[in-house]
Amino acid sequence: MDSCLGVEQDLDKAISKFNFISERTDHVLQDMIDQVEHLRRELAEDGIDESLSHEWASMVKDLITAIKQLALKMSTDHRELHATVSRVGKSIDRHFIADYASVAPKAESFCSDTNRPIMEQAIAQHLYRQGLEEVGDTLVAEAGIPGVERTCTFAALQRCAAALCEGDPSAALAWAARRAADLQHSDLPFTLHRMQALNLARTEGVGAAIEYARRQFPAHAARHERQLQAAVCALAWCTPAAPPAPPHYHHLLSPRALGAEAAELFIREACALLQLAPLSPLAGAVLAGGRVLPALHDIRNKMTHPHVIAAWSDDELPLEVDLGEDGGGYHSVFACPILRQQASEQNPPMRLLCGHVISRDALNKLAMGVKLKCPYCPMEQSPSEARQIYFS
Ligand SMILES: [Zn+2]
Incomplete structure (x- = not known):
């Protein structure tokens, strides 16, 4: 920055x-x-x-x-x-580092005969996921990439989100209607219906919007009382002769602002529901890589001592990087927070029932017969409920 x-x-x-x-x-x-x-x-x-x-x-x-x-x-x-x-x-x-070659000495391995096809598949998959079928088709045809699934669920979601950004909630509403039972506790249906009502007010008049609101809003009245009131009040500024709306209604009256908010919520909820990662493998890797690169460059410069170099194995990062909210969790190694040792095949990381992760040795030390108290949250559980975690 x-x-x-x-x-x-x-x-x-x-x-x-x-x-x-x-x-x-x-x-x-x-x-x-x-x-x-x-x-x-x-x-x-x-x-x-x-x-x-x-x-x-x-x-x-x-x-x-x-x-x-x-x-x-x-x-x-x-x-x-x-x-x-x-x-x-x-x-x-002067301000940017142009050459990251020292950080990734094995970057050319992307071009090897084994890795290049994997790289190309990841790019094609990413394009299809983003709903860019035409670009993906051209890449697949020209590069001769085999076995890329063209239609994926995420691309369909992405199209709904793109329509939302353009101010059109109909595709997302149809999707949400099919999933109504799963979305009972979600804010998504109300957000979409509110957007549709305000759309109707602009295109077919306030009468049509009120008619729609009467049909759709009661189901959400209890959960979204204040937002519902604001949406109905916003209709007052939707008539052609209405004076300029007060500033706190601007967001509700802007189809694009409302659409962008709905699109973000839609992708988040749909991915959670369908257990999809919100980022494609390629996007995830680029995001994580981009965050880690400056720190890695710094440390690479400092680690010129031969002993230090020797201690750094080639396939792991010598530092921990905070990837923020959208980064997801990426780990190349796991160090047990109890024993302060790096996990190994003999002593792998174990996920406790509460979600906390410790090494198997630590688990065995902490377990008292059939009972185990988590050292972090202190939830009581049985050591047999812990599951091994595999890094791939
Ligand atoms: Zn815990």
Whole structure:
């Protein structure tokens, strides 16, 4: 982020200089044109056609000299501007790391005969998941990628979400209607019906919206009382002659804002319901990789000592990275929080019934016969209920 701000500062400098020079150049050019025009008019009025008097000749000569000087000044300004612009390029080089090769010494393995097809499949799968069938088809045909499933559930969800972003909730409503029983405790149905009611108010009039609200809203009245009141009040600003709405209704009255919010909720709820990951494997890997790269680059620079290098095995990360809310959980290694040891095949990580994870040795040490008290939450459970976790 600091890097972006640094470049932005240099960019702002270049832009303000550009605007200043552009304004001044326009002014100077106009001034020159006016002077030339003025002299030409005077010459015409004087009725001179062939030879100029000495006085006129010196006036023309003076003007030419003045214009030449101004033109020279303008070209100097232009050269300076060029230097400022190229400074932005240098600033980008200075603030960002261009070469990550040292961090991923095995990056070329993406191109090996075994890995390239996997990479290509992941890209095609990602495209289909995002609902970009045409792009995916072209890639599959041109690269000759075998065995990529073209129709996937996520692509259908993605199309519903895209329609929502465009302000059209009908596809998402149809999906939610088919899943009504599963969505009983979800905010999604109300969010979609509210969007549809406000859409109707705009397209078919407030009467149609009220009619729709009467049919759909009662089922959600108990859970969403305040939001429901706000939605009904928002209808008052949907008539053609209505004055501008107060600021806190702007969100409800903007189909795109409402659509973007509904689309996010839709993807989240649908993925949870269908047990789908909200990110494709490729998107997940890119997100996790992007987060980890700067830290990895720093540590790689510091770890030049031979002993340190030797301690870092090639297929694991020597640091923990917080991937934030959308990053999901990615682990390449597991260290037991109780024994403070890295898990191994002999001592694998075990997931307790409550969701906390400790190593098997720690589990055996903590277990008292058929009872085990979780060291974190302290839920009582049986050690036999713990399940081994596999990292792949
Ligand atoms: Zn626990």
